[in-house]
Amino acid sequence: MSKPETVAGLGRQELASFVTAVLAEDLGTGGDVTTNLTIGDGLRLSAVIATRQDIVVAGLELGVAFFRQLDPGIKIELLKSDGERAARGDVLMRLEGNGRAMLSAERSALNSLQHLSGIATLTREYADKIAGTGCTLLDTRKTIPGLRVIEKYAARMGGATNHRMRLDDGVLIKDNHIALCGGVERAVGLAKASEHEIQVEVDLLEQIELALAAGAERLLCDNMSAAMLREAVKIVGGRVPIEASGGVRLDTIREIAETGVDFVSVGRITQSAPAADIGLDYSPA
Incomplete structure (x- = not known):
């Protein structure tokens, strides 16, 4: 399957810059000291990312980018697509790869996936409310500074x-x-x-x-x-x-x-959307 030209609305260079900046914010200059001290360098883990509530999915490929940045060889299977509804308990993706890398990328990946899916989910609620009226739902510029492109992407995934x-x-x-x-x-x-x-x-x-x-x-x-x-x-x-x-x-x-x-x-769909409840669970590979 060919890779999309954009990921969550970001071009290739924008994506690389975004992922690098977010990981740097989380890892600092010393890296994930807890994981590096407690998890063996060669340990491989399997994991599933699943939703704990009914959602509209947005940001899957963006989440993937964080894991691949720290472990280019990681195996990832996507079970849902952006814009698709997922019911509570549905698995969104499966992962298998280097344990240290996976644990270190987890928070950045989940933060992005939770935030964008939250926007898409709330947007879909608004879009469903006006279905059949002939009226079009629009988003606004009420976005978190620096995140407008991906937040507006999530709004599109939700139907705006x-x-x-x-x-x-x-x-x-x-x-x-x-x-x-x-x-x-x-x-x-x-x-x-x-x-x-x-x-x-x-x-x-x-x-x-x-x-x-x-x-x-x-x-x-x-x-x-x-x-x-x-x-x-x-x-x-x-x-x-x-x-x-x-x-x-x-x-x-x-x-x-x-x-x-x-x-x-509606400014609320980007300005006030609660994060979706999405979690990651591990097991030895």
Whole structure:
């Protein structure tokens, strides 16, 4: 089976740098002193990584990369794929290799797998809530610094569509831009120098026609109630796509999606997802 061009959204060089940096953070300059003192250099171990809760898997190949970095000859069998659901007790991968290397890589691999699977699992809950509405779930830039690429990868595995990865991915004129420019017309006018679609944030219904007249090509309705969103959809009348955002929760997202908006963005899926309960168990090889 050919290796993917990217792993958890990371290219080959990005992956190598990420794995090296994470292992260096955990191993320090002295290495895993406990393992090196207590585990024989030639000991081989078998292990299984299994989930202890129902999850959506994300980050398997990233986890593999940590083990391979310390033991290039390790044998690994993947039993699940990223984006796949796994039930409590399911084995995600089997490993056999150098005991010292496996123990030393364990925490970095599990941290990554638990974090990304946690994001994918929560994202899937949100995506399932709006299934059949025709509304698309988006993530946001509310990510842990340095982890955006892999966190947004996990969101995709859970069923979300990525919004802007970086600030250079699109134009989003927010209230601060409008205030500092002296009005929405001037802000949009200046933004037309870009080749990007121009999205304008509105938080009041009366701002909608002003934004559209200025040339907005997409609206972000921020912190609007479901009733306001329904009215916003009527006002826009299909002229531009509408995204709803701000304080969206699992118990409110369905009602928001059913207002007729095209997109709903949720910061919680990357910002507040709990880590998945995934463990590793050893036995002599």
